[in-house]
Amino acid sequence: MARFILRRILQAAFVLLVMSFVIYSLIGLMPGDPIDIMIASNPGATPELAAALRKIYGLDQPLLSRYGHWLWAAVQGDFGYSRLHSAPVLAVLAPALWQTCKLMLISFTAAVLLAFALGIVAALRPGGPVDALISLFAFAGISVPVFWLALMMILVFAVDLHWFPASGIATVGDGSIRDYARHMVMPVITLALAQTGGFTRFVRASMIESLRSDHVRTARAKGAGEGRVVLVHAFRTALIPVVTVMALNFGSLFGGALLTETMFAQPGMGKMIYDSILGNDYNLALTGLLFATLVTLLSNLLADIAYGWLDPRITLA
Amino acid sequence: MRVWAAMAVAAMVVFAAPAYAAPREQLVIGVSQFPSTLHPAVNPEAIKSYTMGFGLRPISAFDSDWKNTCLQCTELPSLANGLARMEGHGMAVTVKLRSGLLWGDGVPVTAGDLAFMWKLGHDPESGFADLSYWLRVDSIEVIDDLTAVMHLNQPWTQFDHLPGMLPEHLEAKAAAAGKQPGDYAKQSLYARAPTTPGLYNGPYRITQYDSGTQVVLEPNPYWHGTAPGFRRIVIRAIENTAALQANLQSGDVDFAPGDAPSLTLDQVLALRRQHPDAWTYLFKPALSYEHIDLNLDNPILADIRVRRALLLALDRRTLADRLFEGMQPVAASFVTPLDPMHDNAVPVQPYDPVRARALLAEAGWRPGPDGICRNARGERLSLEFGTTAGNRVRELAQLVMKDQWRAVGVEALVKNDPARTFFGETVKRRQFSAMAMYAWSTGISYPPRQVLASDQIPTASNNWGGSNYMGFRDAGMDAAILTAETDLDPGHQRAAWAAMQRIYAEQLPALPLFFRADAYVLPKWLKGVRPTGHSDYSSLWAEDWHAE
Numbered sequence: 131m132a133r134f135i136l137r138r139i140l141q142a143a144f145v146l147l148v149m150s151f152v153i154y155s156l157i158g159l160m161p162g163d164p165i166d167i168m169i170a171s172n173p174g175a176t177p178e179l180a181a182a183l184r185k186i187y188g189l190d191q192p193l194l195s196r197y198g199h200w201l202w203a204a205v206q207g208d209f210g211y212s213r214l215h216s217a218p219v220l221a222v223l224a225p226a227l228w229q230t231c232k233l234m235l236i237s238f239t240a241a242v243l244l245a246f247a248l249g250i251v252a253a254l255r256p257g258g259p260v261d262a263l264i265s266l267f268a269f270a271g272i273s274v275p276v277f278w279l280a281l282m283m284i285l286v287f288a289v290d291l292h293w294f295p296a297s298g299i300a301t302v303g304d305g306s307i308r309d310y311a312r313h314m315v316m317p318v319i320t321l322a323l324a325q326t327g328g329f330t331r332f333v334r335a336s337m338i339e340s341l342r343s344d345h346v347r348t349a350r351a352k353g354a355g356e357g358r359v360v361l362v363h364a365f366r367t368a369l370i371p372v373v374t375v376m377a378l379n380f381g382s383l384f385g386g387a388l389l390t391e392t393m394f395a396q397p398g399m400g401k402m403i404y405d406s407i408l409g410n411d412y413n414l415a416l417t418g419l420l421f422a423t424l425v426t427l428l429s430n431l432l433a434d435i436a437y438g439w440l441d442p443r444i445t446l447a
Numbered sequence: 448m449r450v451w452a453a454m455a456v457a458a459m460v461v462f463a464a465p466a467y468a469a470p471r472e473q474l475v476i477g478v479s480q481f482p483s484t485l486h487p488a489v490n491p492e493a494i495k496s497y498t499m500g501f502g503l504r505p506i507s508a509f510d511s512d513w514k515n516t517c518l519q520c521t522e523l524p525s526l527a528n529g530l531a532r533m534e535g536h537g538m539a540v541t542v543k544l545r546s547g548l549l550w551g552d553g554v555p556v557t558a559g560d561l562a563f564m565w566k567l568g569h570d571p572e573s574g575f576a577d578l579s580y581w582l583r584v585d586s587i588e589v590i591d592d593l594t595a596v597m598h599l600n601q602p603w604t605q606f607d608h609l610p611g612m613l614p615e616h617l618e619a620k621a622a623a624a625g626k627q628p629g630d631y632a633k634q635s636l637y638a639r640a641p642t643t644p645g646l647y648n649g650p651y652r653i654t655q656y657d658s659g660t661q662v663v664l665e666p667n668p669y670w671h672g673t674a675p676g677f678r679r680i681v682i683r684a685i686e687n688t689a690a691l692q693a694n695l696q697s698g699d700v701d702f703a704p705g706d707a708p709s710l711t712l713d714q715v716l717a718l719r720r721q722h723p724d725a726w727t728y729l730f731k732p733a734l735s736y737e738h739i740d741l742n743l744d745n746p747i748l749a750d751i752r753v754r755r756a757l758l759l760a761l762d763r764r765t766l767a768d769r770l771f772e773g774m775q776p777v778a779a780s781f782v783t784p785l786d787p788m789h790d791n792a793v794p795v796q797p798y799d800p801v802r803a804r805a806l807l808a809e810a811g812w813r814p815g816p817d818g819i820c821r822n823a824r825g826e827r828l829s830l831e832f833g834t835t836a837g838n839r840v841r842e843l844a845q846l847v848m849k850d851q852w853r854a855v856g857v858e859a860l861v862k863n864d865p866a867r868t869f870f871g872e873t874v875k876r877r878q879f880s881a882m883a884m885y886a887w888s889t890g891i892s893y894p895p896r897q898v899l900a901s902d903q904i905p906t907a908s909n910n911w912g913g914s915n916y917m918g919f920r921d922a923g924m925d926a927a928i929l930t931a932e933t934d935l936d937p938g939h940q941r942a943a944w945a946a947m948q949r950i951y952a953e954q955l956p957a958l959p960l961f962f963r964a965d966a967y968v969l970p971k972w973l974k975g976v977r978p979t980g981h982s983d984y985s986s987l988w989a990e991d992w993h994a995e
Binding site: 178285292 | 473482483485486489504571572574576577578579628629632633637638655657658659660661663673679681683684686689690693694695696698699700809837867868870871872910912
């Protein structure tokens with residue numbers, strides 16, 4: 131197991147190295163640079179000033195040279211300076227990461243628990259009215275765009291009912307846990323609902339297959355109660371493909387987080403990566419995207435480890 | 448099931464309390480961008496200038512009547528009062544600061560702070576985004592704590608537009624610590640510790656800075672002017688303008704300003720139609736000038752008759768009435784009628800499709816079987832027409848204009864790019880083959896060298912510097928710009944500005960469209976906000992804002 135994990139970590143390091151180059155190159159290939167943005171709003175800007183600013187920001191160097199400098203500094207723990215936030219990248223990233231982690235973990239947990247419950251119930255009577263209702267809910271969750279759902283949540287729960295604040299992470303001058311929690315409710319529900327639909331469909335399909343398998347039939351023949359058959363024998367087997375899908379989906383939560391963070395004006399990683407790409411903030415964009423890559427790689431590693439736990443026949447070596 | 452239901456109800460009771468009534472001693476301003484830095488001279492951004500307007504005052508600024516006024520000085524320098532005089536090939540401009548001005552930590556504001564600003568602004572490695580002002584100043588002589596003389600290396604008509612200052616007692620250390628070019632911008636307290644009280648000399652100072660989210664301002668105890676009307680001002684960034692509008696409707700945001708990036712004009716117009724009595728709506732014509740650049744290297748557009756025909760074929764007034772409910776005035780040239788240098792002798796060209804067709808015929812373009820004109824060689828009168836993709840109002844206007852041109856036999860081929868590509872490549876490198884629609888923003892009576900002088904045409908040899916994207920070359924325009932920049936005789940200046948507007952309207956390097964209007968949504972209880980319509984934002988007079 132230890133060798134397996136070590137090997138995967140080394141693979142992840144290699145993937146991150148390759149990705150850093152790919153991302154840096156892609157951002158570098160985008161049209162325009164930060165100085166274009168600066169001088170566009172400056173009626174007194176001259177070509178000489180633009181050249182001086184490019185030198186200051188290191189943009190007069192070839193892309194490969196800039197990447198080399200960044201990589202060498204990053205290896206030493208310096209991920210550079212964020213031009214958009216006027217602060218070192220790690221100082222900008224850490225609070226945003228914490229905010230997104232809270233949002234992602236809570237909404238992911240909520241989505242998974244809800245999907246398990248709905249998926250199992252739907253699989254018990256496939257084709258029945260309850261299954262149809264749950265499928266309708268699941269397809270609605272899959273098809274409704276996150277930004278629209280977020281806007282509807284704001285209009286209903288903030289504009290009409292005044293139950294929850296429409297934006298931000300805390301009320302200025304409050305800072306109580308209750309206040310933080312109130313600000314988290316709508317983003318969490320939005321992001322969770324966006325994930326639940328797909329997860330529910332996977333759980334349902336996997337459970338239907340599992341309930342028809344030989345070992346479940348054997349368990350029933352041995353006289354196991356229906357609850358034990360479903361929740362222990364069938365569900366554990368059904369979890370194997372579901373865990374894969376959920377692990378792969380965890381990385382994509384950044385995409386959903388971007389939309390919820392934008393709509394609810396919360397300072398998280400998703401929004402930060404988006405802004406940094408649009409604003410040509412190379413250092414921040416690169417580090418943020420690498421972190422998103424790392425999260426995906428780690429969630430896949432966790433999924434592989436979970437296989438071994440769920441299915442004793444699988445050995446990790 | 449009952450347990451779950453009970454838990455859900457309990458959660459609702461705990462978390463879903465009705466929103467608190469907005470206390471009138473706090474004002475929450477909703478904007479759609481967040482400043483990348485608070486340093487006043489690094490990264491010119493409208494949102495930064497708006498935010499800093501509450502806390503950091505320049506020595507002078509244009510007010511809501513577009514008159515240059517003293518904010519931190521006793522009187523503006525002029526040749527008449529002797530505070531400005533010619534010396535050698537340049538000028539000496541005396542700045543007299545008001546007595547009793549203090550930074551937010553109680554340290555006096557002095558002429559040394561102005562000299563410190565110049566020292567940094569004069570250094571090309573400081574990271575200042577606009578060195579042009581400071582490079583005109585050869586030296587600053589500090590006479591006493593409240594008096595300094597700026598020695599300009601050439602006459603400059605904008606000499607009485609006095610700059611801001613930096614607190615030397617706090618920023619000198621950061622300036623000295625810089626080892627690499629641009630280090631100062633990173634070391635500055637405005638970047639590292641923006642809640643340091645001494646960085647501000649206005650009625651408010653920043654007490655909380657949540658990067659990307661919000662800035663909180665509270666009254667500066669060392670401010671000696673009119674007492675601020677709010678205990679707290681929160682500037683909250685909500686990037687998505689639909690969400691921003693929802694925040695306004697829910698009461699999470701009180702005020703959407705028109706001079707900072709916030710709700711769009713069409714959103715405000717729609718809001719006014721839906722809720723005419725819920726808020727106070729203000730519309731202020733502004734300096735931003737919407738127009739269509741014409742690439743004068745295009746052989747079709749090199750013919751002035753075609754350029755005139757294109758303008759005459761546009762019904763701009765109806766377009767402005769329908770799309771902007773008449774809030775955006777139609778432009779005759781690049782100078783807004785509100786500018787003191789506007790020349791009434793240059794009229795807005797009328798909508799005249801008959802004359803447009805005649806001009807095209809005169810230029811050798813006659814309608815073909817499909818209605819599109821062709822020349823003697825059988826070439827179609829077809830022109831690419833680009834703008835920023837995703838800008839809903841612009842794209843709508845573009846479609847209307849395309850139809851209007853088609854009616855006179857001109858085929859406009861829409862070719863839009865994302866803003867980043869459009870400004871970063873398409874116009875910057877003059878890659879648009881015919882027409883590009885966007886807006887300029889400038890200062891009041893600020894000479895238009897960057898956009899209209901022949902030495903500002905972007906080319907590979909000048910590393911694509913300058914913003915004369917049209918490729919406009921006119922000796923008369925170049926001479927008038929120079930006069931507007933350096934001739935201190937008011938009569939000569941006025942004549943130069945009149946010449947610039949006349950040449951622009953006659954030569955049409957760009958098709959003038961509209962002057963944008965800033966749209967404000969204010970709560971009924973908010974009083975004292977005076978929109979300016981220019982780059983000295985209304986926040987510079989925030990001490991007059993109060994709740995009623």
